[in-house]
Amino acid sequence: MQKLIIILVVLATSLLSAQSNYEKGMQKAFELWGSNNPIEAANMFERIANAEPDNWLPNYYAAQINIVNSFGLSDEKQLTAQLSKAQDLINDATAISKNNPEILVLQALLYTSWVAYDGATYGMTMSPKVVAIYTQAEQIDPQNPRVVYCKAEWGIGGAKYFGQDTKPFCKELERALELFANFKPETPFHPNWGEDRTKMLLESCK
Amino acid sequence: MKKGFIILIVLLSFKLSAQQLISGIVLNNNSEPIVGANVFLEGTYDGSSTDENGKFTFKTSETGTQTLIVSYISFETFSMIGDVTYMKDLTVKLREDVNTLDAVVLSAGTFQAGDNSKASVLKPLDVVTTASALGDFVGALQTLPGTTTVAEDGRLFVRGGEAEETQIFIDGIRVFTPYTPTTNNSPTRGRYSPFLFDGITFSTGGYSAEYGQALSSVLLLNTIDEPDQEKTDIGVMALGATLGNTQKWKTSSLSMNVSYINLAPYIAAFPDRNDWIKPYETASGEAVFRKKFNSGLLKLYTAFDITNFELTQEDINQTEGVHFKLKNNNLYFNGSYQGKLNDTWDVFGGMSFTHANNDLNISDMLINDTENAIHAKVTFKKRFSNRFKLNFGSEYFSSNFNEDYSDSSINDIVYDYNNNISAAFTEADIFLSKNVAFKSGLRLEYSELFNQFTLSPRLSLAYKTSKSSQLSLAYGDFYQNPSSNILKFNQNLKAQNTAHYILNYQFNANRKIFRAEAYFKDYKNLIKYDTDFAEFNSNFNNDGYGFAKGVDLFWRDSKTIKNIDYWVSYSFLDTKRDYLNYPSKKQPNFANTHNLSFVGKYWINDLRSQVGFSYAFATGRTYTNPNVTGFLNEKTKAYNNLSINWAYLISPQKILYASVNNVLGFKNINGYQYANVANGNGIFESRALKPAADQFFFVGFFWTISEDKKSNQLDNL
Numbered sequence: 001m002q003k004l005i006i007i008l009v010v011l012a013t014s015l016l017s018a019q020s021n022y023e024k025g026m027q028k029a030f031e032l033w034g035s036n037n038p039i040e041a042a043n044m045f046e047r048i049a050n051a052e053p054d055n056w057l058p059n060y061y062a063a064q065i066n067i068v069n070s071f072g073l074s075d076e077k078q079l080t081a082q083l084s085k086a087q088d089l090i091n092d093a094t095a096i097s098k099n100n101p102e103i104l105v106l107q108a109l110l111y112t113s114w115v116a117y118d119g120a121t122y123g124m125t126m127s128p129k130v131v132a133i134y135t136q137a138e139q140i141d142p143q144n145p146r147v148v149y150c151k152a153e154w155g156i157g158g159a160k161y162f163g164q165d166t167k168p169f170c171k172e173l174e175r176a177l178e179l180f181a182n183f184k185p186e187t188p189f190h191p192n193w194g195e196d197r198t199k200m201l202l203e204s205c206k
Numbered sequence: 207m208k209k210g211f212i213i214l215i216v217l218l219s220f221k222l223s224a225q226q227l228i229s230g231i232v233l234n235n236n237s238e239p240i241v242g243a244n245v246f247l248e249g250t251y252d253g254s255s256t257d258e259n260g261k262f263t264f265k266t267s268e269t270g271t272q273t274l275i276v277s278y279i280s281f282e283t284f285s286m287i288g289d290v291t292y293m294k295d296l297t298v299k300l301r302e303d304v305n306t307l308d309a310v311v312l313s314a315g316t317f318q319a320g321d322n323s324k325a326s327v328l329k330p331l332d333v334v335t336t337a338s339a340l341g342d343f344v345g346a347l348q349t350l351p352g353t354t355t356v357a358e359d360g361r362l363f364v365r366g367g368e369a370e371e372t373q374i375f376i377d378g379i380r381v382f383t384p385y386t387p388t389t390n391n392s393p394t395r396g397r398y399s400p401f402l403f404d405g406i407t408f409s410t411g412g413y414s415a416e417y418g419q420a421l422s423s424v425l426l427l428n429t430i431d432e433p434d435q436e437k438t439d440i441g442v443m444a445l446g447a448t449l450g451n452t453q454k455w456k457t458s459s460l461s462m463n464v465s466y467i468n469l470a471p472y473i474a475a476f477p478d479r480n481d482w483i484k485p486y487e488t489a490s491g492e493a494v495f496r497k498k499f500n501s502g503l504l505k506l507y508t509a510f511d512i513t514n515f516e517l518t519q520e521d522i523n524q525t526e527g528v529h530f531k532l533k534n535n536n537l538y539f540n541g542s543y544q545g546k547l548n549d550t551w552d553v554f555g556g557m558s559f560t561h562a563n564n565d566l567n568i569s570d571m572l573i574n575d576t577e578n579a580i581h582a583k584v585t586f587k588k589r590f591s592n593r594f595k596l597n598f599g600s601e602y603f604s605s606n607f608n609e610d611y612s613d614s615s616i617n618d619i620v621y622d623y624n625n626n627i628s629a630a631f632t633e634a635d636i637f638l639s640k641n642v643a644f645k646s647g648l649r650l651e652y653s654e655l656f657n658q659f660t661l662s663p664r665l666s667l668a669y670k671t672s673k674s675s676q677l678s679l680a681y682g683d684f685y686q687n688p689s690s691n692i693l694k695f696n697q698n699l700k701a702q703n704t705a706h707y708i709l710n711y712q713f714n715a716n717r718k719i720f721r722a723e724a725y726f727k728d729y730k731n732l733i734k735y736d737t738d739f740a741e742f743n744s745n746f747n748n749d750g751y752g753f754a755k756g757v758d759l760f761w762r763d764s765k766t767i768k769n770i771d772y773w774v775s776y777s778f779l780d781t782k783r784d785y786l787n788y789p790s791k792k793q794p795n796f797a798n799t800h801n802l803s804f805v806g807k808y809w810i811n812d813l814r815s816q817v818g819f820s821y822a823f824a825t826g827r828t829y830t831n832p833n834v835t836g837f838l839n840e841k842t843k844a845y846n847n848l849s850i851n852w853a854y855l856i857s858p859q860k861i862l863y864a865s866v867n868n869v870l871g872f873k874n875i876n877g878y879q880y881a882n883v884a885n886g887n888g889i890f891e892s893r894a895l896k897p898a899a900d901q902f903f904f905v906g907f908f909w910t911i912s913e914d915k916k917s918n919q920l921d922n923l
Contacts, residue, residue, distance in 0.1 A: 021251045040255040043244035047253045050246065050275075076717075080307045081280045118717075120771070120809060121764075128434035128912075135435075162814065162858055 022052060026189045029061065038065045049092065056097040057189055063089035063106055070113045079117055086110055101144045102191045104137040108150065130154060145179035146191065148172055149198045156201070170205035173198055225265040228252075230296030232260045232276055235639075240278050240300060248273040248285070266290060280306045282592060304592055304637040310670040312635075312645050314680035314710040314723070315412035317350055318405075327719055327762060327773075328406070336805055337851040337865055338820040340904060343406060344385075344396040347425070348822075349803040351723075351758035351775040352410035355824035355845055356796050358876045358897060360393025361385055363796050364410050365727060366754025366781030367422030367704075370689045374425045375417070376403075377505060377542045380581040382560040382605065386488065386513055387534045389480060391876075392898040397536065398509060399463055401450075402494055404430045410758070411706040411725055412680030415631040415647030415664045416585065419603065421686045421704045421729075429494055429507055433459050437912035441465075444905045445472055458497040465490050478899035481527060484516035502545025509538045522881045522893040524569075531567040536560075552587040554599075571613040577690070579605035597647075598632035607690045619742070621694035625687055626654040633664070641670040653687060655697055660685040674715035680708040688733045696746040703730045717765040727754040732785035740786070752783025752791065772806040792838040795877060798824040798845075814855040822847045829877045832890045846872040859910045867902035874900070 025048045033041035042065040049058035066086035073079045087110060093103050108130045114122040115130070134151040141147060152172035159166045180195040232243045239260025246253025252266035266272075268290055276284040281300040286293075303309070317327050332346055339345030344362055347353065354363045361369035374384040376398070385394040405428035417424045439450035446467035453460045470485040490511030497504045513534045518527040542556030558581045566573040585599030609621040633647030644667035651660045666680035685701040687693070705728045713720040732750025737743070762773035779799055784791040793799075800823075807818040826841035834840070851865035868874075877895040884890050 025251050039242040043242070043246075043253070043255045046244055046277075047246045047251060051249055051251050077280075077307045085279050120769070132435040158858065162855070164857075 022048065022055075023189075025051075026058070029058075033061075033065065038069055041065055046089075049089075054096060056093040056100065056103065059089045059093035059096070060103060060106065060191070063087075063093065063110075067106060067110050067113055071116055073117070076117075079113075083110055083113060099140055101137040101141040101147050104133050104140075105144075105146050105150050108133040108137075108154070112154065127158075143179055145176045145183050145198070146194045148179060149176035149194055149201070152176065153197075153201055166205065170202065173202050173205065177202065225267045226269070226290045226293075227263060227265055228274070228290065228293040228296075229263040230261070230293070230298060232256045232262065232278070232298045232300060234281070234300060235302060237299075240281070243276055243278040243281075243300070245274070245276050245298075247290070248275050276300065302640040304640050304643070306640075308673065309637075309640045310643045310668045310676055311712075312643060312666050312668050312678060312680075313676070313712050313721075314666050314668070314678035314708045315409050315706070315725075317347075317408040317410070327721070327760065335807060335816060335818060335851075335853065336820055337818045338805075338822065338847065338849040338867065340395075340865065340867070340902075341400060342395040343398075343400045343403070343427070347406075347408050349773070349775060349805050349820060350408065350410075351721075351760050351777040351801070351803075352423075353777070353801070354779065354796065354798050355801055355822060356827075356876075357845060357847070357874060358391050358393060358895065359796075360388070360395060362423065362425065364423035365725060365756065365758075366752075366779055366783075366794075366797050367727075368794075368796060371420060371422035371686065372425060373417070373420035373423075374427065376427050376507060376540050376558075377429055377556060378416075378426070378554065378585075379540050379542060379556045379558040379583060380419075380603065381538065381540075381558070382577065382579040382581075383536055383538075383562040386511065386536075387532055387564065388486070389515070389517060389519065389530065389898065391479065391519075391895065397490070397511060397538075398427070399448075399465070399492060402429050402461065402463070402492060402507075403427045410723075411727070412664070412666055412682045412708045414645070415633045415649040415662065416597070416599065418629055418631075418649055418651055418662070418684070419627065419686050421684050421702060422727075429496075429505055430461075431503060431505075432496065432498070433461055435912055437910055439463075440909045440911070442907045444903070445469060457499075458495065460493065460495050462493045463491070476899065476903070479520070479896060480898050481518040481520075482515070483518065484514065484531075486513070486515040488513040499545065501547075502543060504543045505541070507538075507540040509536075511536050520893065522879050522891060528569050529567070533565040535563045537562075550589045552589075554585045554587075555583070557582040571611070573609065573611055575607065575609040575690075577605060577607050579603070593637040595635040596632070597635070598630075600628070600630040602629075603627045607694060609694055621742075623693055623697050624655065625693060627687065628652050628654075643668050651685060651701075653701060655687065655693070656700055658700055660701055660703075675711070675713040678708075678710040678712070680706065680710070682706050691740055692733050692735075692746065695740060695742050695744060699733065699746060700731050700748045702732050702748070702750075704728060705730075717763070719760065719762045721758070721760040723758045725754075725756060725758075727781075729753060729783060729785075732783065734785055735787060738787060750783065750785030750788075752781065752785060754779065754781035754797075756780055769809040769811065770806065771809075772804070774805075775801070775803040777801040789837050793828050795828045795838060798827055800825045816853045817851070819848065819850045821849075827877065830880075831878070831892075832880050842875050842877060845874050846870075847874070848872075859912070861908045863904075863906045863908065865904045867904075868900055871900055 025044065029041050029044035029048065032044055042062045045058040045062035049062060052058060063086045066082050070079055070082045090103060090107055097103065111126040111130045115126050134147065134154065137147045138151065152169040155169040156166050159169060176198050180198065185192040232240045234240055241256060241258050241260060243256045245256065245262045247266055247268055250268055252264055252268060254262045254264040256262045270289060271287060272290050274286045274293055276298050278300060280303050282303050284298055284300055336346045336349055347362060352365050356363050359369065362372045363369055364372055374381045384397055386397050388394045407426040409424050413424050433452045433454060436454050437452050441448040446465060448465040450463040466489045468487045473482055473485045488511060492509040495506045514532060516531040518529055521528045538560050540558040544554045547553055560579045562577045564575050581601065581603050583599060583601035585597060588596045604626045606624050611619045629649060629651040631647060631649040633645060635645050637643045647664040649662045662683040662685060664682040666678060668676055668678040670676045684704050687701050688699060707726045708723060710723045729752040731748040732752060733746060733748065734750040735744040735746045756777060756779040759776045764771040779797055781797050782791045782793050802823040805820040807816060809816050824845040826843055828838040828841055830838050831840045847868050848870050849865065849867045850869050854862045856862055875894045875896060878892045879895055880890045880892045
């Protein structure tokens with residue numbers, strides 16, 4: 001009986017260590033992010049990026065954390081520092097994976113953060129960039145739900161500003177929701193976010 | 207056997223967990239802990255973040271020599287190579303990154319317009335949304351301190367310097383003829399459309415050793431590296447029309463812009479003081495081609511324009527007026543390549559070619575002048591570290607001027623000369639810390655025309671006095687050859703010289719900027735001659751001299767009042783010079799003692815409109831009244847101008863724009879012209895030099911056609 005337990009324990013340990021460092025690291029980083037430790041999560045992703053020079057995902061997530069946390073910042077110094085850090089990470093990710101619609105979406109969100117911080121200053125210069133990036137991402141992968149929903153969300157912002165009809169963008173959101181339903185990430189660690197936000201936005205369409 | 211296998215596996219797992227502990231603390235320069243720094247062994251998964259006391263501990267199974275990396279936002283990344291067994295209880299001090307937004311900037315003398323630039327006082331949009339500017343970048347810069355109001359000229363007069371003392375560069379390469387010709391009572395405009403540029407640096411003194419042949423100021427314009435998208439811009443104005451198109455390919459892009467302006471309909475509706483025979487007409491075209499390479503960017507820029515007009519201008523000495531006819535052709539080409547040689551070496555190479563031809567007919571004089579000029583430049587930049595950079599390069603200017611002159615008494619005289627200058631320069635940028643930086647450079651020039659070598663040292667330093675304020679100092683020596691008005695008659699001269707001394711204070715926080723700058727300029731070797739005008743029989747020498755000193759103040763606040771953005775500039779200028787035909791040291795007629803400029807913009811969300819105004823005030827300028835003894839002995843009354851504008855976004859891509867210059871109709875006087883001979887009572891009669899029109903209206907409609915259906919030309923206005 002004791003022998004059996006030892007065998008089981010050893011088996012379990014070896015099974016656990018069969019899980020690669022990469023998987024362990026990514027899981028840990030997502031846990032940190034989930035438990036509201038974004039800085040440590042970003043650090044963890046950066047360390048993984050450092051150890052996995054051919055994988056764009058850790059750079060992608062480190063950049064995403066920096067961008068997501070930049071929304072709502074009021075200190076221009078910190079915003080600049082954080083977004084330039086995010087830009088470096090995006091550049092590293094792009095060097096590994098070119099013309100990647102997921103990375104393009106992040107780039108558009110980075111510019112959107114500037115517009116959100118100060119629309120009067122950055123709106124005119126950054127808006128065309130954002131739209132051009134979404135257009136490019138859509139050409140590469142028209143079925144990517146994040147591209148469709150982020151582009152629609154940007155469009156809703158502009159339409160509301162000009163008092164125009166948001167219906168065509170709401171239709172796009174519905175299409176994005178269908179695309180989410182059928183979307184299968186390449187690996188469990190590939191980007192798979194945005195469905196909740198799309199539902200939330202659709203609520204406000206009604 | 208089974209047992210042995212199990213033991214082996216257990217032992218192996220033990221071996222794996224026989225790990226080394228790495229620990230320490232991360233501090234900043236003031237020995238305060240840094241929280242959230244990333245600490246790890248390079249190329250491994252082993253690492254951790256620092257806790258609220260700046261401490262870190264983590265285990266590693268790595269052995270032997272490893273690289274420990276510590277990184278944190280806004281600090282320079284630290285790395286340490288050593289055996290892991292020694293990585294215990296480490297104390298790591300991170301140095302602040304000198305490239306962050308709150309680091310010290312070498313700002314003396316310099317104004318920048320850009321998005322994220324640290325020293326930025328204007329945004330790119332300001333160039334085109336300033337009420338008095340009418341879409342001219344030079345007009346927008348005239349609302350900054352250090353410029354003087356010479357309303358009938360329109361060029362940049364900086365800190366007691368003449369307009370020729372300011373040089374304009376596109377992508378680092380000189381523009382020899384930057385302004386379009388006009389009649390002598392209407393201001394000129396910059397030749398180049400502002401929407402091709404995304405960075406403008408305007409230096410009112412103490413600039414880098416990279417720039418020479420400018421006594422007072424340099425204006426650096428950078429063309430856009432990569433346009434955002436393909437689009438077509440259509441503009442219909444009361445004065446003409448513009449059409450622009452941008453095409454993008456994988457690694458290259460092409461932007462083209464053509465415009466046609468004809469003042470005839472406007473003058474028919476609102477006649478001005480000129481007696482036009484053929485109202486002002488100009489056609490121009492510009493194109494920029496950009497191509498990206500793996501580690502570099504090639505830009506080709508070319509601009510062409512034709513201008514013509516004919517009129518009779520009022521003159522006190524000729525009752526029937528002076529007939530004036532002008533035809534101007536201008537071609538400018540500029541090509542540059544900027545690239546990385548490796549991680550620490552950058553290279554830049556560029557050249558420009560200018561061909562400018564003026565065909566003038568002034569009463570009985572026929573003047574045809576042609577200038578062909580070339581500028582070529584190579585620079586290298588070596589980055590030793592974030593804190594030490596070295597810049598060096600060399601350049602060559604070659605210009606040929608040729609003038610054909612005839613009048614009723616002289617038949618066909620030709621003036622022709624070559625003005626070739628070679629130069630070499632080097633400059634070092636040194637950051638001692640985030641709070642102290644300096645730049646020191648040296649420029650050597652050789653003028654073939656004068657067979658003269660000149661050596662100009664440049665130095666600037668900046669010290670951060672608090673979180674949001676800093677002090678800077680700058681000193682420089684500047685040389686410039688005389689202009690073609692002089693050189694066409696005499697080439698046996700020397701370069702003119704100034705020395706600049708500048709003290710600058712800058713406060714920059716929360717989208718509020720305050721700048722105060724005091725300066726002193728010492729002019730030497732200015733050109734003098736002994737006749738009323740520079741002529742073929744004048745005696746020229748380099749004995750002229752002068753000074754300019756003053757204080758420039760600037761305040762901008764985009765924050766305090768919602769949707770309102772405003773700036774105020776004030777300049778005090780005290781300048782005198784003895785040059786040209788001056789009998790003694792006097793305040794020249796292009797200098798005002800006090801200049802005030804106030805620009806405001808208000809964004810009305812509900813109306814989707816931006817309304818703006820700009821007000822300019824300048825004290826009077828000197829002129830000579832021959833009825834009283836002395837030279838430049840009287841001053842005109844003060845200058846006042848209030849301009850307003852309104853931009854309305856009809857839809858995201860359609861804009862209606864209207865502006866009125868001098869809305870209150872101030873009757874400004876630029877100077878006086880006196881009769882050459884006294885009348886019967888022994889008095890020289892005079893005529894006030896007034897602008898062609900007191901007021902000016904502008905209405906335009908701009909439409910952008912692009913994929914995204916969102917961009918517009920607000921940034922072109």
